Amino acid sequence: MVGSEGQSPTLRRPLPEQYAESYLSDGPSLVALLVVTATAFLVGIRFYVDTMPDVPTLLWPLYADSPTAIALVTLSLATLLPNVGRRLRSAPSNRPLAYLHTLAFVWLIKYGLWTAIALNLRPALYFGFSGTAVYDYWFIIGTHLLFVVLAFAVLHYGRTTRGALGVSLLLLVVNDLVDYGVGLHPPLRYEPGVVLPVVTVSLSVGVVALAAWQFEPLADG
Template sequence: MSRPDDRATTPTRRRPVPEATAESYLSHGPSLVMLLVASAVAFLVGVRFYVDTMPAVSTLLWPLYADSPTAIALATLSLATLLPTIGQPLAATPTNRPLAYLHTFAFVWLIKYGLWVVIALNRRVGLYIGFDADALYAYWGIIGTHLLFVVLAFAILHYGRTTRGALGLSLGLLLANDLVDYGFGYHPPLRYEPGIVVPTLTVVLSFVAVALAAWQFDRLSDATAA
């Protein structure tokens, strides 16, 4: 017979990050603050990368051009909503419609661009992989940090909720982002021309990220009906 805490400590398809792990990092002040600081630093590093490689991009388009920093910024805002409930279980986190939109946006951006980097760099892996100082950052470091995007997205599932409106708007914004990236040429800097494969896979990732959100998130109506 399963022990009562098995569900909290065992990963599942809908909750790949176990509840106990999410609680240990997100419900305690020191670990949450450290995570927020790390997210802020990662945002600044990401912005610096895009600024150094940025063509003439309108300021209004920066959130759609600097894809990974946008994902980190949304995640940081999502995590910051936990500060008023430090020390309480994640299940006690307040839920409302604006928060559902924020948590949904954070999730889909983290999933999409966490996976996008893995696909994009491995599409022409010979241009990136290696074990010298440059490759340690340009391949292993970037892929490693972006896979953490996915882990963080799965942690958001333990306190976030979604709605049909949030899912629909998320998909619309992600596809608009794809149009800006590949229709207007403001895609993230790569060491090769993206051609047709990378843009196609990017659009597929938009649908995948929203489909995962629709399946994995609890709905706001479920939370408020209790």
């Protein structure tokens, strides 16, 4: 049962249950969080729109990786609205929701970590304390690491299935092929080379394995 491990953080539930409950079971807090994630999505889209005039519309979700992660978790969190006032363990649970929550989790973890790794593979191009670097390095990394916190919140109400895990892995690998095979990876100040694609594919496999371990399985999944 989600939350059965108590309120203290554990490896399977790094975000304590009490914090997840206080933000996601309370109506005003949940709505405020949805406003924040929706705003973050719009800000992210604005950044990518300025860099993707030649990207086919159908490939935008695979090019704008971080906004896609935020869109998925916004939809995931929105499914909690009918559950406001009740414990997260009482949240709706079915196969379509298992797919949504799993996709939100893996996209958040992958691109939260990917951003920090990508910027630190060439720190001389990003790191610093100037006004530009404060945004391009510290702010970007800080906000993207919050993706991981959001992903850990999903564990308190989401479930997964083998099908959801398989589809998640397939879509992540397709995303990697689009990023590095077609060249539609997120904007960088350097060419990806070999190391970043290898790291990216490894993250795809790793986050799905993490989801398989951390999520509670759907009862009939």
